[in-house]
Amino acid sequence: MMTSKLFLLFLGLGVAGPAVAQHTDYPIQAVPFTKVKLTDSFWLPRLKTNTDVTIPASFARCEATNRVKNFEMAAAKSGKFATGYPFDDTDIYKTIEGASYSMSVYPDAKLDAYIDGLIAKVGAAQEPDGYLYTARTIDPAHPHAWSGKERWEKERELSHELYNSGHLYESAVAHYEATGKKTLLNIALKNADLVCSVFGPGKRTVAPGHEIVEMGLVKLYRVTGKPEYLSTAKFFIEARGQYKGYDAKSHDPFKNGQYWQDDKPVYNQKEAEGHAVRAEYLYSAMADVAALTGDKKLLAAVDTIWNNMVAKKLYVTGGTGAVPGGERFGANYELPNATAYNETCASVADVYWNQRMFQLHGDAKYVDVMEKVLYNGLISGVGLDGKSFFYSNAMQIKSSASFPQTEPARAGWFECSCCPTNLARLMPALPGYVYAQNGRDLYVNLFVSGTSNLSIGKQKVSIIQQNNYPWDGGLKFTVNPAATTDFTLLLRIPGWARNEAMPSNLYTFATPSGQAATLKINGKPVAYTLRNGYAVLARKWHKGDVIDLTLPMEVRRVLANAKVKDDLGKVALQRGPVMYCAEWKDNNGKTSNLIVPVGAxxxxxxxxxxxxxxxxxxxxxxxxxxDASATAIRTVPQTLTAIPYYAWANRGKGEMTVWFPERITDVDLLSQPATTEATVGK
Structure with a gap:
C-alpha cells in the first residue's frame, strides 16, 4: 500500500484536528470525474438524458409520492408516515447526490436553489441529537411497523435506519464536493456523530441489515479525517457473524443470517451470498476499509468473495442476484434464465465494487467485469427515454396462448423505487471511471471519447480520446503534456480482445480468435508488453503524440460452463463489450423458436x-x-436479428432471449400443450 496525503477539510465543520494527515489508502486513485469531459455519442447522450429527464423526473416523483412530505411532517412532528417503506427517505438523498454530480458538469441555478430547499426540509426533520429517520420522527409513539418501538431495535432485520444514514452521507459528500456548501454535510456529520456515539466497542453492536452506512462513513472520513468514522465503519463490518439468534443449521437464508451476510464473520466468508445489493455494498466497504487500514485479512476475504462471484454467480450480461426470493445470490452456478432477477441496484453496486477492486490491485480483470456491467446489465435498467425503468432485468421472456407469461414492461416508478434513484446518482459520475493514476502510472480503463486534464508529477497532461466505441474498435489517444515528460501509460486491452470472455471459466468463447489488438504510436506499429491486462507504454511523451489502438470487433459465440444447467447446449452472442439478445419486434413476433447452429x-x-x-x-x-394442421413441425430458414441487450423492451411487450439453443435435441409436447419448442438435452 502507498501512503498519500489526505487534506482535511475541517474549516467550519466543527471537527478538531491537524491540517494534513498521512494514511494508508488505495494505491491507485481515480481521476475525478470533473477532470474528464466527455464528447462521445454513446455515454454523453445518456448522461445528458439523466440530467434533463431522469433527475427532474425523480424529484417530481419524490414530491408526488409524498417522500418529500414525510420530511415536512417529521419537522412538524405531526401526521402519518405517507409512503410504503421506512427507507423511502433515501430516494431523496440519492437524487440529490445525482443532481450534485450533474451540476458539477452542467451548472443549473434553478436546480441548485431547489436542492437548497430540499436540504432545508431534511435539516428541519433532523432531531436535536442528530437522529434522522422520518418513519419514526413523524409520530414516535406509532412508528412504521418495520421500525421497532425504540431506535435501532430492528436495525438488523427491517428498520433500515443505518441504511438511510449511509445514503445521507454519500449524498452529503457529493453535494459538498460539487457545490462547496456544507448545509447537507453538516446534517450528515451530526447524524454520523450520533451513530458513532451509539455503536462501537463497549457500546451497542449490530450488523446493519442493509449495508451502505459503512461506505458512507468512509466517505465522511475522507472529507474530515475524523478517525471515529473509519473505525465505526470497520466495527460494523466486523459485527457480522456474531448474532446468536439465528438457526445456524437451517437452510433458510433468512433464518441462518445468510440473507444479511451475517451467518459468519466476514473474515470467514468465502462466497457472494444473500441479498445481492446489500452484499455488494458490504464488499465495497470491505475493500475501502482494507485499503484505509492495511487489513490484509480483510483484503484476502474480499478477494476470495470476488473470485467466487466472477467464477460461479455472474450472468453473462454482468447481472447479479439470480433468485427472486430475497433478491439474492443463489448457489454456485445457479443462473436460471426464465426466473433471473438481476436487480438494477445490484449492477450499480457491482460497479462500485469492481472499481474498488481495481484500485486495490491494478488488474484489468476488474475493469473488464465493470465494463461488462456498464454496457449491459446496468443500462438495461433504464429505458432510452430516461424515465422508465426495470427493477429486475430478465434474461428470457417467453409466452404462449395456453401458458401466457406476463411480459415485463418498464415502469416510471416503483413502490420500492431504489433502482431509478440509484441510476440517477451513478450516471453523472461515470467520467470518473475512465482514468486512474498511481504516481507516474496513468491507467486508461474505459474507452469514451473526450478530454481529460490531469497532473503527472508536477506536469500538466491532457489526454484526448477519439473513437466510436463500442461499435468500432479503432481507438485514438492524443497525449498532450505541457512539456516533454516521462510517464507510463497503461492501456487496457479488454479480456474479450484477448480471447477471454470472463476472467474465470464461467464463460468462454466457442472458438479462439486469430485477431489481436494492435498498437501504433505516431503511425508506427509497436510491440507491447502486457501487465495485468494492460499494454505498458513507458516512454518520454511529447505534445501531440498519437496512439492508435485497434481492437478486433468480431461477433463471438459465448458458451457457459457446463455446470450452468440452464445454458447447456446454448450460445450467447457478443461483439466487443456488448451482449446481444433477440427481441420479438425484429423476429416475426417470437424468439423462443430460434436456433443458432454452430455454422451460423x-x-x-x-x-x-x-x-x-x-x-x-x-x-x-x-x-x-x-404447420397449419398443428400436427407436424419443421424448421424453416429465417433471418435472426439481434440487438444489444441493453436496448430491449423499448418497443412494447414481447418475447426476448439471450441464450439460443444450438440444435434440437428433444421435442416437448406435454408441458406446453399448444406449442412446440426446440429444447436442449435434459
Whole structure:
C-alpha cells in the first residue's frame, strides 16, 4: 500500500484536528470525474438524458409520492408516515447526490436553489441529537411497523435506519464536493456523530441489515479525517457473524443470517451470498476499509468473495442476484434464465465494487467485469427515454396462448423505487471511471471519447480520446503534456480482445480468435508488453503524440460452463463489450423458436435510426414452425436479428432471449400443450 496525503477539510465543520494527515489508502486513485469531459455519442447522450429527464423526473416523483412530505411532517412532528417503506427517505438523498454530480458538469441555478430547499426540509426533520429517520420522527409513539418501538431495535432485520444514514452521507459528500456548501454535510456529520456515539466497542453492536452506512462513513472520513468514522465503519463490518439468534443449521437464508451476510464473520466468508445489493455494498466497504487500514485479512476475504462471484454467480450480461426470493445470490452456478432477477441496484453496486477492486490491485480483470456491467446489465435498467425503468432485468421472456407469461414492461416508478434513484446518482459520475493514476502510472480503463486534464508529477497532461466505441474498435489517444515528460501509460486491452470472455471459466468463447489488438504510436506499429491486462507504454511523451489502438470487433459465440444447467447446449452472442439478445419486434413476433447452429454466420450493420443508434447482428438460422394442421413441425430458414441487450423492451411487450439453443435435441409436447419448442438435452 502507498501512503498519500489526505487534506482535511475541517474549516467550519466543527471537527478538531491537524491540517494534513498521512494514511494508508488505495494505491491507485481515480481521476475525478470533473477532470474528464466527455464528447462521445454513446455515454454523453445518456448522461445528458439523466440530467434533463431522469433527475427532474425523480424529484417530481419524490414530491408526488409524498417522500418529500414525510420530511415536512417529521419537522412538524405531526401526521402519518405517507409512503410504503421506512427507507423511502433515501430516494431523496440519492437524487440529490445525482443532481450534485450533474451540476458539477452542467451548472443549473434553478436546480441548485431547489436542492437548497430540499436540504432545508431534511435539516428541519433532523432531531436535536442528530437522529434522522422520518418513519419514526413523524409520530414516535406509532412508528412504521418495520421500525421497532425504540431506535435501532430492528436495525438488523427491517428498520433500515443505518441504511438511510449511509445514503445521507454519500449524498452529503457529493453535494459538498460539487457545490462547496456544507448545509447537507453538516446534517450528515451530526447524524454520523450520533451513530458513532451509539455503536462501537463497549457500546451497542449490530450488523446493519442493509449495508451502505459503512461506505458512507468512509466517505465522511475522507472529507474530515475524523478517525471515529473509519473505525465505526470497520466495527460494523466486523459485527457480522456474531448474532446468536439465528438457526445456524437451517437452510433458510433468512433464518441462518445468510440473507444479511451475517451467518459468519466476514473474515470467514468465502462466497457472494444473500441479498445481492446489500452484499455488494458490504464488499465495497470491505475493500475501502482494507485499503484505509492495511487489513490484509480483510483484503484476502474480499478477494476470495470476488473470485467466487466472477467464477460461479455472474450472468453473462454482468447481472447479479439470480433468485427472486430475497433478491439474492443463489448457489454456485445457479443462473436460471426464465426466473433471473438481476436487480438494477445490484449492477450499480457491482460497479462500485469492481472499481474498488481495481484500485486495490491494478488488474484489468476488474475493469473488464465493470465494463461488462456498464454496457449491459446496468443500462438495461433504464429505458432510452430516461424515465422508465426495470427493477429486475430478465434474461428470457417467453409466452404462449395456453401458458401466457406476463411480459415485463418498464415502469416510471416503483413502490420500492431504489433502482431509478440509484441510476440517477451513478450516471453523472461515470467520467470518473475512465482514468486512474498511481504516481507516474496513468491507467486508461474505459474507452469514451473526450478530454481529460490531469497532473503527472508536477506536469500538466491532457489526454484526448477519439473513437466510436463500442461499435468500432479503432481507438485514438492524443497525449498532450505541457512539456516533454516521462510517464507510463497503461492501456487496457479488454479480456474479450484477448480471447477471454470472463476472467474465470464461467464463460468462454466457442472458438479462439486469430485477431489481436494492435498498437501504433505516431503511425508506427509497436510491440507491447502486457501487465495485468494492460499494454505498458513507458516512454518520454511529447505534445501531440498519437496512439492508435485497434481492437478486433468480431461477433463471438459465448458458451457457459457446463455446470450452468440452464445454458447447456446454448450460445450467447457478443461483439466487443456488448451482449446481444433477440427481441420479438425484429423476429416475426417470437424468439423462443430460434436456433443458432454452430455454422451460423453473422453480419453487422449500424442502424442510426434504431433505438438511438446501434450495431445490429443478423444471420440466417433455422426457426421451428408448427404447420397449419398443428400436427407436424419443421424448421424453416429465417433471418435472426439481434440487438444489444441493453436496448430491449423499448418497443412494447414481447418475447426476448439471450441464450439460443444450438440444435434440437428433444421435442416437448406435454408441458406446453399448444406449442412446440426446440429444447436442449435434459
Amino acid at each position: 454466420a453473422f453480419s453487422t450493420i449500424y442502424q442510426p435510426g434504431l433505438l438511438n443508434g446501434m450495431m445490429t447482428l443478423t444471420a440466417t438460422v433455422p426457426a421451428v414452425e408448427v
